[in-house]
Amino acid sequence: MFKSLQKVGKAFMLPIAMLPAAGLLLGIGSALSNEATILAYPILNIPALQVIFKIMSAAGNVIFGNLSLLLCVGLCIGLAKKDKGVAALAGVVGFLVMNGTIAAMLNVFHPDGNAIDTGVIGAVVMGLITVFLHNKYQNIQLPQVLGFFGGSRFVPIVTSLSAIIVGGMFYLIWPPLQNVLVSTGNLIAEAGPIGTFFYGFLMRLCGAVGLHHMIYPMFWYSELGGSEIVNGVQVVGAQKIFFAQLADPNHVGLYTEGTRFFAGRFATMMFALPAACLAMYHCVDKDKKSKFAGLFLGVALTSFITGITEPIEFMFLFVSPALYVAHAFLDGVSFLVADVLNISIGNTFSGGLIDFLLFGVLQGNARTNWILVIPVGCIWAAIYYFLFKFAILKFNIMTPGRGDDEIEEPAPMETQSSMHDDALLIIDALGGEENIEDVDACITRLRVGVKDSSKVNKEVLKRIGATAVLDVKGGIQAIYGAKAILYKNAVNDILGHDD
Numbered sequence: 418m419f420k421s422l423q424k425v426g427k428a429f430m431l432p433i434a435m436l437p438a439a440g441l442l443l444g445i446g447s448a449l450s451n452e453a454t455i456l457a458y459p460i461l462n463i464p465a466l467q468v469i470f471k472i473m474s475a476a477g478n479v480i481f482g483n484l485s486l487l488l489c490v491g492l493c494i495g496l497a498k499k500d501k502g503v504a505a506l507a508g509v510v511g512f513l514v515m516n517g518t519i520a521a522m523l524n525v526f527h528p529d530g531n532a533i534d535t536g537v538i539g540a541v542v543m544g545l546i547t548v549f550l551h552n553k554y555q556n557i558q559l560p561q562v563l564g565f566f567g568g569s570r571f572v573p574i575v576t577s578l579s580a581i582i583v584g585g586m587f588y589l590i591w592p593p594l595q596n597v598l599v600s601t602g603n604l605i606a607e608a609g610p611i612g613t614f615f616y617g618f619l620m621r622l623c624g625a626v627g628l629h630h631m632i633y634p635m636f637w638y639s640e641l642g643g644s645e646i647v648n649g650v651q652v653v654g655a656q657k658i659f660f661a662q663l664a665d666p667n668h669v670g671l672y673t674e675g676t677r678f679f680a681g682r683f684a685t686m687m688f689a690l691p692a693a694c695l696a697m698y699h700c701v702d703k704d705k706k707s708k709f710a711g712l713f714l715g716v717a718l719t720s721f722i723t724g725i726t727e728p729i730e731f732m733f734l735f736v737s738p739a740l741y742v743a744h745a746f747l748d749g750v751s752f753l754v755a756d757v758l759n760i761s762i763g764n765t766f767s768g769g770l771i772d773f774l775l776f777g778v779l780q781g782n783a784r785t786n787w788i789l790v791i792p793v794g795c796i797w798a799a800i801y802y803f804l805f806k807f808a809i810l811k812f813n814i815m816t817p818g819r820g821d822d823e824i825e826e827p828a829p830m831e832t833q834s835s836m837h838d839d840a841l842l843i844i845d846a847l848g849g850e851e852n853i854e855d856v857d858a859c860i861t862r863l864r865v866g867v868k869d870s871s872k873v874n875k876e877v878l879k880r881i882g883a884t885a886v887l888d889v890k891g892g893i894q895a896i897y898g899a900k901a902i903l904y905k906n907a908v909n910d911i912l913g914h915d916d
Contacts, residue, residue, distance in 0.1 A: 432491040435480065438715075443477025445723065446470045451765040453660040454775060484727070485540040486512050492544030497551050499855070503569040504551040510573045511543045511580040518584025519591075533591045537625070543583060547576050606641040613677045613756040618749025621685075624726075625734055625741055636678045643675045655679065659763030663776070672761040672784055680760040680790075681752025682768030683777070686724040688794030689747065689801040691717040694729060696805035701818030709818040724767025733805075737814045743804065747797070754793055760786045839881050840907035846881075847893075848872030850912055854892070858905035866892040 450470035455462050461470075480487070489512045490505045497504035519533050535542075551572045559567040566574060601619065605612040616636065623629045636642040642655030648665045652658050655675035662668045694717040701709050716728040734741045762785045764772035777787035809816055847853050847865055852873075854866035863883075867873060873893055875886040883895040897904055908914075 431494060432484070432487040435487075439477045439480035442473045443481060443723070443725065445771065446473030446475070446477060447765065449771070450474055453663065454765055457663055458775070481725075481727075485536055488537060489540040489544040489547075492541065493547050493551070496545075496548040499857070500551070500555055500569050503555065503572055504548060507551055507573040507576040508544055508547045511547045511576040511583075512540065514577045514580035515539060515543050515584040515587070518581050519588050522585065522588045530592070531595065533587065533595075535587050535591065539583075539587060543580060546579055546583065547572075550575050550579065603641065606636070610677075610753050610756045613681070614749040614753035616678060616749075617681050617752030618745050621745035621748040622742065625730065625745075633678070642678055643673070645673055645675070656763065659776075663763070663780075668784075670784070671759055671786065672763060672780075676761040676763050677752070677756040679764050679768070680755035680762045681748070682724065682764070683760075683762060683773050683790050684751045684755070684794040684797045685748045686726055686768040687721050687770060687773060687790075688798040689751070690720045690726055690729045692798035692802040693733075693744075693805045694720075696802045697732065697809065697816045698818070700806060700809045700816060705818045712817060720769065722770045724764075724769030724772065733814065733816055736816060737808065737812070740805070740808050740814065743808075744801075747800065747804075751793070751797060755790075758786065758789050758793070760789050760793075762787055762790070836903060836907050837911070840904060840911055842877060842881055843895075843904060843908055844911060846874040846877035848874075853908075853912065856905050856908045856912070856914060858901040863895040863897055863901045863904050864889075864892065865895070 446469075449461055450467055455467075461467070486509065489508045493504040493508035494501045516535075516539070519535075523530055523533065554571050554575060555569050557567055557571050559571065601615075605616045605619070608615065616632075620629045620632050623632060637654055637656040640653045642653070643658055644651060644653045645658045645661075646652075647658065647661040648667065650661070652661045655678045658675040659672055659679070662672050694713045698706070698709065698713040716732070720726050720729055730741065730744070762773065762777040762780075764776055773787070773790070777785045777790065780787075782788050808814060809819075813819075843863075844850060844853065847867060848869060849872075852868050854868060856866075857864045870888055870893060873886075875883075875893075878886050878895045881897075882900065883897055885896045887894045887896070895901075
């Protein structure tokens with residue numbers, strides 16, 4: 418199970434790599450184009466500027482709006498043994514059919530019911546099923562009359578049929594889960610600071626699988642988030658109360674208790690998770706630190722500036738679920754501490770620097786107690802740094818940059834003729850065509866299945882440029898860096914192998 422989770426975590430690195438840029442676009446664009454922000458800061462109400470912010474928000478939102486689909490595709494690409502493109506296509510088909518089945522069943526049996534969004538859980542379930550079916554049936558032979566649908570063409574077909582069953586199962590099990598969360602929300606709203614802790618803990622825990630969208634709207638926009646008379650008008654919902662008070666020129670003193678559902682996020686998002694990134698970076702293998710520095714810096718800045726944490730959390734969620742639970746617990750404690758200290762900062766989008774400045778610092782400490790976020794955040798940063806570093810080293814958690822993780826580097830220019838000549842030499846060094854079973858590559862390694870490894874001439878492979886040649890079960894791995902994928906393509910072209 419542990420090794421399987423590590424493989425899933427690595428498979429997600431492809432879609433995760435795009436999230437920092439999408440997060441910056443979404444976070445900055447959404448925060449600065451929000452109507453409440455414009456009312457509070459009229460200087461932002463410049464038509465041309467707002468067009469830019471709205472485009473930024475839309476560009477980032479389309480990525481996060483389809484994050485589940487992207488994760489499903491990434492899982493299929495990362496875990497498929499061969500024909501990764503076919504696996505990715507089958508994953509898309511399966512994900513769409515699953516959600517289409519759920520929507521159709523809702524329309525038939527419960528047309529007035531709430532929509533069902535399975536989030537990351539649905540993506541992982543459908544992705545794993547797709548990969549299983551792909552690896553099992555990609556070479557299936559059907560009767561001659563159905564021969565056209567055999568092989569890789571069979572995979573999307575059987576995946577779509579399986580997706581109908583999966584969709585039906587989610588239709589049955591998801592509504593009870595939603596009801597449990599609603600009932601829990603009622604208990605949280607009435608439990609004072611302890612309820613605030615459980616709000617933060619539950620929301621972060623459910624955020625791992627995309628269910629947090631079922632929790633926070635109940636508090637932000639309904640009576641669960643409080644009810645207050647603001648400027649003579651009764652307002653319900655934590656965020657609605659905050660923005661009503663923000664727009665009330667007669668409001669004095671701290672913003673009210675509705676902000677308890679917001680203020681705890683700033684210490685986690687601005688301080689704690691960037692510190693966790695630093696800890697993960699310090700645990701990277703020494704020879705890889707320069708390659709992974711940009712990745713960790715990018716996701717840390719995304720969390721710090723915008724409060725978007727998924728790029729960081731997916732780095733350790735699947736390789737160490739226990740570490741994620743500890744993170745969720747500490748996030749809950751952060752909410753509890755902010756509530757007890759009367760930190761009263763609201764937000765439009767998330768708990769990053771943008772909202773901290775707009776709705777904390779610029780509102781004045783007398784209204785928000787924003788100064789207290791800094792010492793609390795520094796304490797949280799220290800806790801996260803030492804917790805993550807200890808856990809990673811103690812339990813050998815394979816966060817990015819540990820083990821055989823690599824980051825792709827630009828390949829040097831290489832002419833087609835020299836690449837072809839090198840590929841011929843590689844084939845000969847591998848014992849000839851008759852000794853080669855299959856040829857694949859990860860980012861830096863040429864992975865070759867051979868019938869007899871004793872026929873492999875490692876010295877020739879090294880003279881062509883391999884920094885090392887490793888014996889593995891059933892074959893060899895030659896480390897060529899960024900040229901590995903080029904050599905794989907060239908060798909398969911010569912051998913006539915279908916990739």
